[in-house]
Structures are given as structure tokens and as C-alpha cells.
Amino acid sequence: MGSCSGAGVAACDGYRTGQDGALLRSRASEWPWRVKCVRIPLERQSPSATDFEGIARTQPMIKRILVGLGTSRSAESVVKHAIEIAKTNAAELLGVAVTDPTRLEWTGPRPIGVGVEALTTELRHDRMNKVAAEIAKAKELFAASCASAGVSHQTCERTGDPFEIVSDLVRYQDLCVFGLKGLFEHDVVPEPTDSLERLVAAGIRPMLAVADAHRPVSRVLVAYSGSLESAKTFKHFVQSGLYPDAAVRVIHFGSDAATCRRRLEAVQGYFEAHGRGVETDFVSGDPVRELVPYAEHWGADLIVAGNSAKNLLLRKIFGETALHLLRESPLPLYLAQ
Numbered sequence: 633m634g635s636c637s638g639a640g641v642a643a644c645d646g647y648r649t650g651q652d653g654a655l656l657r658s659r660a661s662e663w664p665w666r667v668k669c670v671r672i673p674l675e676r677q678s679p680s681a682t683d684f685e686g687i688a689r690t691q692p693m694i695k696r697i698l699v700g701l702g703t704s705r706s707a708e709s710v711v712k713h714a715i716e717i718a719k720t721n722a723a724e725l726l727g728v729a730v731t732d733p734t735r736l737e738w739t740g741p742r743p744i745g746v747g748v749e750a751l752t753t754e755l756r757h758d759r760m761n762k763v764a765a766e767i768a769k770a771k772e773l774f775a776a777s778c779a780s781a782g783v784s785h786q787t788c789e790r791t792g793d794p795f796e797i798v799s800d801l802v803r804y805q806d807l808c809v810f811g812l813k814g815l816f817e818h819d820v821v822p823e824p825t826d827s828l829e830r831l832v833a834a835g836i837r838p839m840l841a842v843a844d845a846h847r848p849v850s851r852v853l854v855a856y857s858g859s860l861e862s863a864k865t866f867k868h869f870v871q872s873g874l875y876p877d878a879a880v881r882v883i884h885f886g887s888d889a890a891t892c893r894r895r896l897e898a899v900q901g902y903f904e905a906h907g908r909g910v911e912t913d914f915v916s917g918d919p920v921r922e923l924v925p926y927a928e929h930w931g932a933d934l935i936v937a938g939n940s941a942k943n944l945l946l947r948k949i950f951g952e953t954a955l956h957l958l959r960e961s962p963l964p965l966y967l968a969q
Contacts, residue, residue: 694721694872698798698805701729701770701787706811709846711777713964714809716848717840717874718783725785727774728801729767730794731760799834807872808839812961838868838968840934849875849964853932854882854910855923858895862938866899868968869936870906878933881911883926885919924961936966 699714701707711727718725771787778785790797802808810831831839852875854866866882882899884892896912903910915922927935 694806694874695723696805696807697723697725698802698808699725699727699774700798700808700810701727701767701774702811704766704769704773706813706842706844707770707773709842709844710809710811711774712846713840713842713849715777715781715783717807717809719781720876721873723783723806725774725778725783726801726805727771727778727785727787728798729770729787729789730797731763731767731789731791732794733760733791734793795830795834795836798831798836802836806838808836810839810841812841812843812965838872838966840964840966842964843962847933847964849933850878851930851932852878852880852934852936852966853927853930854880854899854936855919855938856882856884856895856899857919857938858884858886858892859938865938865966865968866936867902869966870903870908874966875934876908879911880908881913881930881932883913883915883923885915885917885922887916889914889916924963927963932963934964934966935961936968938968 694717697714697718699710701710714725717723767789771789774787775785788801798808808831831837852869854869856862856866880903882896882903884896886892892914896914900910900912915926923935923937
């Protein structure tokens, strides 16, 4: 008979074991065995710094950060966010700029006529020159900013399919930082509307996607759905040690208040076990429509949202929320699953 007890934990029993400790299957009438769980209530108050004295915070695990150098317009915000994280974690930055000739050389259907080919060639050359200039600006900004901040850094310039290139590089990085808009097109040709979706679906995560205008992260909103994917995301956020001094609120949307509050209590316990104070809130509503307005009203600087490639492709449950955020959020996003 197994059991566990302690403040804030469930005391459980009901598993029958043999003399050698192996789990035994009872008669069919006894299967499945009933497990009694008794929740021991806790009187919770708003956490303060003294509540976590003696509890060591999770040690930062971020040491290598990939930084997407897209447009010079968004590069300043991307680089600032990356440097802030690098300084906190003593991490090294890898600035990556990718030129995609396939996208740049495509000019659409062309009419047949004298001089058309010459004009097309001129357009392609003009695009390539503009991209080279944009990349040079972004790389210069990246190098100067890192040097000024005393952050170790390298730059990498590649030519080819940006998704394949980044997928290869991210294998050896702990975090990726990109702009919400303008990932690889450098303001020369229109950015595909699904670029971030393709990155997430390709397994490029954990990822911090930031807005063009930089804002310090002092308030983090964690969107929790109860799914395994969103649980993995908030756990990765906690374990990464990102923004250790930021106020964190976990919000759970749903229709079953009792279930949502039980989950939120468990989430709060997880954060506190890692030395992080956290607020919780339950909202009866649709996260697709209400998450961003809630975040803006609360004054969030970052949204932590769970997702998975499967959910993104199938538009299931919280994956739909992640899709909406990827396309519409004006706030930085942290995506890990």
C-alpha cells in the first residue's frame, strides 16, 4: 500500500503490491483499483519575498541564445531583449542573418516582351543589394550593442532556406529570440504571414518573439490551459530562470471553475517550489478572444503560452489560442512546446 503526505500534497493509498514490491493485478472485479486522494487545504496569502527565504531559485539554464537579425527596424528590440537575458544568465549570443535567394528572385508572372528580362534582372539585383545593406545594419547594431553591454557574441550570415538553416542552428542553442514581424525578408519583399507558425511547427523553440518597440519585462502573464503542452511551457519558463524579478500571474480560462482553481493551486505550488512567487486568476471565457485584452489590461510585458506542432496544425483547443497569438499579439510571446 503506497502513501504520501505533506503540506499541500495529496495523501494517496490504494495500490496493492506483492512481497517483492511488484504491482499486482487483482481480480477483474477489483480492477481498476480505487485510489483515495485527500487534499490537505492550505491557507494561501499573497506571496512576499520573505516567503521564499531559504528556498533556492532554479539555477539559470540558458547559456546560448540564437538572435534572429531580420529587419534593421526590429533588430534593436530583438537585440535589447537578447542582451537583457544574456547579462542575467552570463550567456553567449549568436546573431543570425539569412538571405533567401528563392524569395528574393521571385518576381511573379512576367509578360513577354523586349526588355522584360533586363528589368527583372535589375529588380533582383536591387533586392539583393537592399538585403545586403539591411543585414549590414543589423549586424553592426548587434555587434556594437553586445560590445557596449559586455556580452559575448558571434555573428553568422547564411544563404538558403531560412527555416532549414535556423532548424539546424537551434539544435545547439538554449533559446531563440526573433521579432514578431519581419523575420527573414529584411523589409525587401512581403514577409509570409505564417513565418512564426512555420518556425514553431518546425520545432524551433523555446522561442521569445518580441515586438518592434522594446519594453522591459517586469510583468509576465502565463496562459495555462491544463494541457500537457502548456504545462511543459510554464515549467520550461520557470526552469530557465528567465526574468527572475518579474511579477508573474497565471491565468486559466475555462468553464469548470473548481477544476481550473485546483489546477491553478498546483501551478502555484510548482512556482513556489522553485522560489518564484506567483498570482493566479480564473476567467470564464474564450482565451482566443480574451487573452490579449486581459494581458493588456493587466499591463503584461510578456505572454507565456503553451502550444505544440500538432495543435498548431490541427487547430485544437489551446493550439488555436497560440495561432491567434502568433498572428495578432502586440505583446512579446514566450513559446516552448
